[in-house]
Amino acid sequence: MASAVNHVRSFDVVCADGSFRRVDHAREPALFDALRGGGGTSAVVTAVEFGLLPYSQVTVGSLRFEAEDVFAVLRGWRDWCSSAPNTVSSTFRILRPPLRPDAPEPLRAGHTASVDFVSLSARDAATLDAHLRYAARPVSGGFRAVASAERSRGPDARDRRLDHPRSPRSPR
Secondary structure: OOOHHHHEEEEEEEEOOOOEEEEEOOOOHHHHHHHHHOOOOOEEEEEEEEOOOOOOEEEEEEEEEEHHHHHHHHHHHHHHHOOOOOOEEEEEEEEOOOOOOOOOHHHHHOOEEEEEEEEOOHHHHHHHHHHHHHHOOOOEEEEEEEEOHHHHHOHHHHHOOEEOOOOOOOOO
């Protein structure tokens, strides 16, 4: 899967001079490229418009592990990543969730390891799941197939924008 930045259609920004601008490849290509690259302090981004990918479903999920399993899970995830196909996006995180009395017991202990995943292939998800479960027993989570946003939101979803409430172009 390509990086999300490759699917950005436009940005709404506030520039250093205080002006609001809609920036895309056609109107302001240099600023658009700078914002996609994440460098500099050209403007403050208030909204981003992404193009959706034409997939009817993806496999998504997350597995959480106890702190003592972090190194084993990280090794398993690293080994899997070395041969993972480019149709997969996955992250490894070490989390310290807020202490809540209603959280499952293993998550109340402090740090946890989390592996998040999205794939175009259920088989790739099953392979990662097997690698991680071989490394350690997860305390929560799993993977499942879900309909893509475009399919579940209707045919006009491709033209919708997700605006930040403070964006000059979003309804208040």
